[in-house]
Amino acid sequence: MSFGKRSANALKPAPSSAPAPKPSAATPPPAQKPAAAPPPSGAPKTPQKPVALKPPPDMERERVHRVDTRSEEYYSTKTTIFNALIDTIDLGQLAQLDAESAREEIRDIVVEIISIKNVVMSISEQEHLLDDICNDVLGYGPLEPLLARDDIADIMVNGADTTYIEVNGKIERTNIRFRDNAQLMNICQRIVSQVGRRVDESSPICDARLLDGSRVNVIAPPLAIDGPTLTIRKFKKDKLRLADLVKFGSISEAGAEILRIIGHSRCNVLISGGTGSGKTTLLNCLTGFIDPTERVITCEDSAELQLQQPHVVRLETRPPNIEGSGEISMRDLVKNCLRMRPERIIVGEVRGPEAFDLLQAMNTGHDGSMGTLHANTPREALSRVESMITMGGFSLPAKTIREMIVGSIDVVVQASRLRDGSRRIMQITEVMGLEGDTIILQDIMKFEVEGEDDDGRVSGRHRGTGIGRPRFWDRASYFNMERDLAKAIDALDT
Ligand SMILES: Nc1ncnc2c1ncn2[C@@H]1O[C@H](COP(=O)(O)OP(=O)(O)OP(=O)(O)O)[C@@H](O)[C@H]1O
Numbered sequence: 001m002s003f004g005k006r007s008a009n010a011l012k013p014a015p016s017s018a019p020a021p022k023p024s025a026a027t028p029p030p031a032q033k034p035a036a037a038p039p040p041s042g043a044p045k046t047p048q049k050p051v052a053l054k055p056p057p058d059m060e061r062e063r064v065h066r067v068d069t070r071s072e073e074y075y076s077t078k079t080t081i082f083n084a085l086i087d088t089i090d091l092g093q094l095a096q097l098d099a100e101s102a103r104e105e106i107r108d109i110v111v112e113i114i115s116i117k118n119v120v121m122s123i124s125e126q127e128h129l130l131d132d133i134c135n136d137v138l139g140y141g142p143l144e145p146l147l148a149r150d151d152i153a154d155i156m157v158n159g160a161d162t163t164y165i166e167v168n169g170k171i172e173r174t175n176i177r178f179r180d181n182a183q184l185m186n187i188c189q190r191i192v193s194q195v196g197r198r199v200d201e202s203s204p205i206c207d208a209r210l211l212d213g214s215r216v217n218v219i220a221p222p223l224a225i226d227g228p229t230l231t232i233r234k235f236k237k238d239k240l241r242l243a244d245l246v247k248f249g250s251i252s253e254a255g256a257e258i259l260r261i262i263g264h265s266r267c268n269v270l271i272s273g274g275t276g277s278g279k280t281t282l283l284n285c286l287t288g289f290i291d292p293t294e295r296v297i298t299c300e301d302s303a304e305l306q307l308q309q310p311h312v313v314r315l316e317t318r319p320p321n322i323e324g325s326g327e328i329s330m331r332d333l334v335k336n337c338l339r340m341r342p343e344r345i346i347v348g349e350v351r352g353p354e355a356f357d358l359l360q361a362m363n364t365g366h367d368g369s370m371g372t373l374h375a376n377t378p379r380e381a382l383s384r385v386e387s388m389i390t391m392g393g394f395s396l397p398a399k400t401i402r403e404m405i406v407g408s409i410d411v412v413v414q415a416s417r418l419r420d421g422s423r424r425i426m427q428i429t430e431v432m433g434l435e436g437d438t439i440i441l442q443d444i445m446k447f448e449v450e451g452e453d454d455d456g457r458v459s460g461r462h463r464g465t466g467i468g469r470p471r472f473w474d475r476a477s478y479f480n481m482e483r484d485l486a487k488a489i490d491a492l493d494t
């Protein structure tokens with residue numbers, strides 16, 4: 001197949017009046033553009049503030065994860081061929097093709113350029129180059145090899161030259177690089193345009209999602225001083241299960257059994273933890289113990305949970321559009337849930353006034369509802385719930401809010417990412433009641449740090465606290481699980 005300028009005038013530079021491709025189309029910038037994102041047409045031009053230069057990175061001290069093993073020579077050949085391709089191809093027409101045909105088209109032209117320019121390459125080098133160029137024109141460019149790996153948890157791009165990844169709990173610098181900030185900005189644009197959004201100088205912050213479900217945040221200059229900054233939480237196809245967490249030492253077997261009983265016996269649970277501490281993973285594990293007959297409704301900002309039950313309704317919030325309207329907040333979703341006859345409500349992340357609606361759901365017959373929130377200890381988690389409700393404009397006395405908290409939340413599970421990169425379940429804590437103005441908490445299990453081994457790994461043990469009969473005992477016995485609970489509590493190492 002042939003089309004566009006190629007058939008008419010093969011391998012001649014395109015006239016400068018070539019029509020500008022649509023923003024959502026494959027539009028790699030010319031390789032020689034200055035290293036700054038081009039301002040969008042029509043966007044207000046903000047006067048450039050003088051920006052302090054970033055000190056050069058201390059590369060000596062940083063271990064670089066070599067994802068990309070190609071040489072400088074390879075890159076210079078690639079740039080030559082890429083430029084010839086851009087001059088030859090009609091990007092407007094390319095954008096009309098489906099991905100497979102577009103790839104074929106690019107391959108044909110690149111093979112032609114290689115032979116015309118007499119570039120000496122082995123077949124495998126040529127295959128690499130073809131893949132690379134197709135990724136640049138149609139896909140996510142240098143991000144593709146990172147996106148293809150399932151062992152990477154996060155990808156963090158801080159401008160064209162700096163990309164970090166998180167592998168095995170550790171953050172490492174990689175040698176992945178973009179041609180320049182314009183290429184990076186272009187890829188960010190391509191990602192967010194898939195969810196109907198735009199990112200540029202006039203709307204420089206954007207959340208999006210990749211087709212595979214990965215969560216994306218982009219913040220662009222002038223807010224991000226050193227270039228477009230892209231953060232991706234990779235979607236794990238095979239979510240970790242509670243058995244995996246036991247294998248990794250994130251929790252002991254007895255602790256995992258207690259979590260199973262908590263999930264099955266419909267306790268209302270909050271999962272608390274810092275960023276990336278494994279809250280969503282833990283929530284996903286707990287949902288595994290929901291009975292298949294229950295009707296479950298999940299509310300998330302970006303659908304990450306993978307419930308295995310047949311009767312699940314998944315809801316997702318919507319950010320405002322470019323004009324700032326059309327937002328559907330988490331609170332809208334949780335409120336709507338209540339009219340959908342849920343048996344359990346699962347909130348991906350409680351961040352604002354929806355805390356009030358979730359608590360109400362929890363103590364009005366939707367036992368077994370769950371949510372995660374950012375906090376460093378179970379007590380802090382509860383005081384965050386309180387302040388989310390206060391700040392949400394509900395003019396309730398503090399004591400009433402605390403009564404609501406105590407009346408609805410049964411258990412807080414605390415997750416943490418420790419300094420060695422490992423994730424642990426630090427506490428399983430029960431909410432006991434209110435004494436005066438103070439919420440009484442009781443730990444059932446705790447992780448105690450004992451030290452560090454020779455490899456710098458944190459060592460410690462999950463210990464029971466000597467509680468013989470947790471408050472949710474009656475609940476467990478209602479679900480015929482009191483024997484299992486007694487056994488698990490006995491098995492906790494004290
Ligand atoms: N116990 C664990 N052991 C090893 N890896 C884990 C564990 N728990 C979670 N992970 C991995 O850590 C990464 C972050 O996990 P997760 O998304 O659950 O964190 P989070 O606390 O919900 O993050 P955020 O605050 O960004 O929502 C994922 O790649 C996940 O697979």
Ligand SMILES: [Mg+2]
Binds near residue numbers: 349
């Ligand atoms: Mg999460």
